[in-house]
Amino acid sequence: MMSNWFNFFIISSVHSSTFCLVTLLQVLVLLCVLISTSHAQSHAKTGPCDVTIDDVNNLTLNCSRRDIDKIPNWPEQVNNISNKDGHVLITFFSNDIRNVTQLQSVPGTRVAISFKSNRIVEIEDDAFRNIERLVYLDLSNNLISGEVLRSEIFQGTYSDGVYKSIALETLNLGHNEIHSLDRYLFQYTPNLTRLYLNNNPIEILDHVTIFALSSATNLEVLDLSNTEIDNVPTDAFKGLVNLRQIDLSGNQFVTVPESLSIVGKTLQYLTFNDNPLVELNDDSFVGLANLLELEVGENNYLEEVKRSTFSPLKSLRVLHLCHNRNLRYISHNAFRGLKDKWTLKEVYLDENNLSELSTDLMPWNKLDVLGMTGNNWLCNCDLANIVTKQEAGTKFKVGEIPYCAAPMRLSGAYVTNITVSYCPSFDSPFTQQNLRSKGFSFSDLRPKHILWSILGVASVVVIGMLCGLLVNTTKAIYRKKVRSEPIRYIHISNSSFA
Ligand SMILES: *[C@@H]1O[C@H](CO)[C@@H](O)[C@H](O)[C@H]1NC(C)=O
Ligand SMILES: *[C@@H]1O[C@H](CO)[C@@H](O)[C@H](O)[C@H]1NC(C)=O
Ligand SMILES: *[C@@H]1O[C@H](CO)[C@@H](O)[C@H](O)[C@H]1NC(C)=O
Ligand SMILES: *[C@@H]1O[C@H](CO)[C@@H](O)[C@H](O)[C@H]1NC(C)=O
Ligand SMILES: *[C@@H]1O[C@H](CO)[C@@H](O)[C@H](O)[C@H]1NC(C)=O
Ligand SMILES: *[C@@H]1O[C@H](CO)[C@@H](O)[C@H](O)[C@H]1NC(C)=O
Ligand SMILES: *[C@@H]1O[C@H](CO)[C@@H](O)[C@H](O)[C@H]1NC(C)=O
Numbered sequence: 001m002m003s004n005w006f007n008f009f010i011i012s013s014v015h016s017s018t019f020c021l022v023t024l025l026q027v028l029v030l031l032c033v034l035i036s037t038s039h040a041q042s043h044a045k046t047g048p049c050d051v052t053i054d055d056v057n058n059l060t061l062n063c064s065r066r067d068i069d070k071i072p073n074w075p076e077q078v079n080n081i082s083n084k085d086g087h088v089l090i091t092f093f094s095n096d097i098r099n100v101t102q103l104q105s106v107p108g109t110r111v112a113i114s115f116k117s118n119r120i121v122e123i124e125d126d127a128f129r130n131i132e133r134l135v136y137l138d139l140s141n142n143l144i145s146g147e148v149l150r151s152e153i154f155q156g157t158y159s160d161g162v163y164k165s166i167a168l169e170t171l172n173l174g175h176n177e178i179h180s181l182d183r184y185l186f187q188y189t190p191n192l193t194r195l196y197l198n199n200n201p202i203e204i205l206d207h208v209t210i211f212a213l214s215s216a217t218n219l220e221v222l223d224l225s226n227t228e229i230d231n232v233p234t235d236a237f238k239g240l241v242n243l244r245q246i247d248l249s250g251n252q253f254v255t256v257p258e259s260l261s262i263v264g265k266t267l268q269y270l271t272f273n274d275n276p277l278v279e280l281n282d283d284s285f286v287g288l289a290n291l292l293e294l295e296v297g298e299n300n301y302l303e304e305v306k307r308s309t310f311s312p313l314k315s316l317r318v319l320h321l322c323h324n325r326n327l328r329y330i331s332h333n334a335f336r337g338l339k340d341k342w343t344l345k346e347v348y349l350d351e352n353n354l355s356e357l358s359t360d361l362m363p364w365n366k367l368d369v370l371g372m373t374g375n376n377w378l379c380n381c382d383l384a385n386i387v388t389k390q391e392a393g394t395k396f397k398v399g400e401i402p403y404c405a406a407p408m409r410l411s412g413a414y415v416t417n418i419t420v421s422y423c424p425s426f427d428s429p430f431t432q433q434n435l436r437s438k439g440f441s442f443s444d445l446r447p448k449h450i451l452w453s454i455l456g457v458a459s460v461v462v463i464g465m466l467c468g469l470l471v472n473t474t475k476a477i478y479r480k481k482v483r484s485e486p487i488r489y490i491h492i493s494n495s496s497f498a
Contacts, residue, residue, distance in 0.1 A: 214239030261287025332358030381423035
């Protein structure tokens with residue numbers, strides 16, 4: 001069982017339900033970090049680390065921001081921690097450590113150690129062998145290269161001629177200098193469930209890296225965001241039979257990699273922000289029938305979501321399709337085949353460049369939450385139908401009611417405020433009287449409607465012409481027949497009129 005205390009420390013959850021605020025948050029976080037680092041540099045602490053003991057089961061050794069360049073010995077209090085269910089957190093956040101030397105033993109059942117934001121370029125063999133219950137290790141924001149990450153650094157105790165494994169479950173290697181992983185890196189960490197490789201110059205998932213990943217068979221969460229990759233080789237995730245969550249954001253993908261379907265049985269969360277995608281189509285999410293949450297945002301080149309794009313996602317509950325500033329078109333068939341067994345509860349379409357949605361895009365009234373802010377909505381009869389008749393207007397979050405951008409006279413009005421009386425009534429037939437009395441204007445007509453009207457008039461004209469032609473031809477044939485068979489004609493007319 002994970003305590004809150006550990007959850008607090010597990011920082012980068014790959015999916016976040018508040019994605020639409022991410023940019024703002026990033027700016028805030030950046031500001032906070034900037035302010036606090038500058039603050040820390042002037043007030044860096046010296047002296048021993050702070051020890052906080054809640055009870056025998058909970059100890060924090062806080063060595064953050066102290067200009068430490070050598071890992072110190074643990075204070076004595078650490079040894080008082082219970083080996084039965086003790087939790088220990090040791091943090092060296094923001095120091096000058098360059099060399100991770102072998103750590104002294106730490107009691108407890110769950111030990112978390114952070115070396116985040118140091119200048120680590122070296123890790124000794126057997127560095128963690130004395131901490132059998134090390135479950136969380138944060139090495140992010142250092143200068144670690146792939147060569148430093150040898151399997152020997154994670155060796156456990158040595159007995160009977162073999163090295164034992166360590167308990168490591170979460171390993172954060174984000175923001176380092178890793179190009180490639182050692183083929184045997186995860187040999188001694190069989191319980192590894194969360195691996196963060198984000199913000200490393202990986203560029204290509206080469207065969208040794210793939211071998212390393214495939215050996216981490218208990219992996220549930222994999223973060224490969226901002227790693228400059230543009231391709232996931234077919235078998236790359238073959239061994240990841242427990243993978244639930246993956247982040248491929250901030251890379252060079254022009255399509256969603258097909259190789260994801262190899263983990264389609266288990267994958268539940270996919271984050272695919274900020275890639276040079278141009279369109280999503282029926283190939284994009286093939287085989288991901290168990291996906292629960294999908295996030296496709298900040299893809300600045302994404303213009304179109306084509307028919308059947310989401311059709312393979314038969315379990316999807318949350319869709320974030322936000323901040324794609326060139327996304328103009330979502331096919332009315334995008335959810336083709338899903339409407340009978342509808343699973344989606346939350347759909348976020350905020351901050352795109354959409355102006356219209358089809359009334360039959362989805363069963364709007366089955367949603368719990370709908371986000372539509374920050375688009376260029378054309379408040380026409382289709383939108384009124386979606387918002388009013390299909391009750392989409394009741395799904396907006398408080399304070400997140402979208403505005404109309406067009407037609408001019410509705411610009412700036414809430415989409416929930418627009419009157420639908422000028423529309424062809426949803427239930428009763430559309431009458432000429434409605435048109436005149438309720439202020440119908442041509443700006444409310446969509447090009448489609450005008451086109452249909454023109455087509456209607458044109459077909460009447462064409463049919464008329466065809467009829468005329470037919471009558472004339474018949475007459476001509478008739479006359480011809482009259483001339484060739486005069487006797488019979490006379491006979492018939494004789495018999496009928498005489
Ligand atoms: C450990 O202490 C922290 C506060 O220092 C507290 O938030 C957390 O819940 C405690 N965890 C356990 C398992 O007692
Ligand atoms: C460690 O101490 C610093 C202040 O010196 C504080 O800001 C930080 O939250 C502490 N970290 C933990 C994990 O307790
Ligand atoms: C460790 O625990 C013992 C008894 O529970 C106590 O006497 C001793 O002072 C503790 N040591 C530290 C360093 O807290
Ligand atoms: C790291 O520390 C170990 C042990 O003190 C030492 O043998 C090794 O040379 C050091 N490595 C670097 C790169 O400083
Ligand atoms: C891995 O997890 C299992 C189940 O929680 C546990 O029994 C085993 O001891 C762990 N392995 C290591 C090396 O800690
Ligand atoms: C949105 O689309 C319109 C055309 O429909 C285009 O003129 C405009 O530049 C687009 N906006 C952005 C932010 O790309
Ligand atoms: C919505 O309608 C109300 C009442 O009709 C009006 O007071 C309000 O200004 C309208 N707001 C917008 C943004 O259209």
